[in-house]
Ligand SMILES: NC(=O)c1ccc[n+]([C@@H]2O[C@H](COP(=O)([O-])OP(=O)(O)OC[C@H]3O[C@@H](n4cnc5c(N)ncnc54)[C@H](O)[C@@H]3O)[C@@H](O)[C@H]2O)c1
């Protein structure tokens with residue numbers, strides 16, 4: 441983790457010191473309307489350091505049109521190959537900014553300064569950068585590592601609660617695929633009672649380990665995609681309907697559906713399914729959606745574009761037990777459909793012990 445800096449004490453000095461050691465020609469700072477307002481003032485020295493380019497907030501802007509605007513701004517500034525792009529924001533800024541930097545003039549350096557919980561525990565780590573295209577998540581992109589990642593949990597002070605909860609979904613995913621002990625710890629507390637400092641460190645070191653083994657997702661990295669075959673399809677579907685469902689919220693419901701698939705395949709017991717679904721459904725009850733038959737059919741169609749699929753075969757990452765994931769499980773279309781329907785059928789608890 442030599443290029444990941446945990447700098448809760450003072451991000452300004454850590455970043456300043458790091459920048460002073462670089463030989464970049466110019467600095468280009470990408471932020472969105474909220475990170476410009478809430479996060480940039482926390483690294484105020486950056487304001488005089490380079491061009492600040494601001495985009496509107498949200499997933500709807502992680503697209504080709506915005507990428508074009510970023511490339512245009514870089515071009516208008518005559519940024520050369522030695523420029524540095526600083527992505528200050530959540531996963532949208534990190535994915536889009538990383539993609540623009542990695543393709544501008546065949547690639548300039550970029551760093552990630554994640555300001556959401558989701559980006560701190562997941563999106564800023566591992567070098568997946570890209571944009572959504574024709575309604576499909578991250579359809580165009582590449583693997584490109586940031587030169588460094590600066591994580592400061594003080595940024596979370598201004599993050600709306602709903603966004604904090606969304607980040608918790610990826611933490612839950614990490615525990616379910618790899619760490620039963622940590623799952624036991626987090627699942628006895630509500631999301632408001634979690635220790636984010638500890639969980640950020642736990643997720644970052646786990647994800648980093650996986651990425652070091654399999655950067656280009658040929659094998660073990662597919663574990664990190666648990667909950668995402670269905671999660672991404674739900675996210676894309678509701679984005680196309682202009683109904684808000686955050687990435688983390690979609691992943692939370694995707695985890696429940698894919699845990700059901702794990703049960704249907706005989707990998708886990710009924711009690712395991714219930715333990716997982718009860719905890720997640722209760723924490724994420726505000727984002728529960730009712731799905732009609734037609735919704736489900738369209739969501740299945742979206743899942744057919746998932747990047748893990750091969751030779752027209754749907755391949756999911758499932759659970760073989762709590763705390764252990766299993767990759768490349770072949771799933772029939774009707775099984776996927778049943779798993780999505782299951783989100784309507786099971787009764788979420790009104791209270792969790
Ligand atoms: N590359 C990866 O490995 C990876 C992993 C997980 C998710 N992702 C992607 O990340 C995206 C989701 O990221 P996200 O959940 O961070 O969403 P986001 O980037 O849209 O940020 C969420 C919201 O919080 C606001 N915000 C950010 N920081 C803030 C702060 N400190 N205070 C106040 N407001 C703040 C943003 O303006 C936005 O409105 C999705 O596009 C998803 O596909 C990528």
Ligand SMILES: O=C(O)C(=O)C[C@@H](O)[C@H](O)[C@H](O)COP(=O)(O)O
Pocket residue numbers: 562565566568577578610657661664665668747
């Ligand atoms: O880093 C990874 O690998 C992941 O799968 C992490 C996911 O949480 C993340 O949403 C990722 O962007 C999904 O990638 P995709 O390849 O399914 O588009």
Ligand SMILES: [Zn+2]
Pocket residue numbers: 562610668687691
């Ligand atoms: Zn994700």
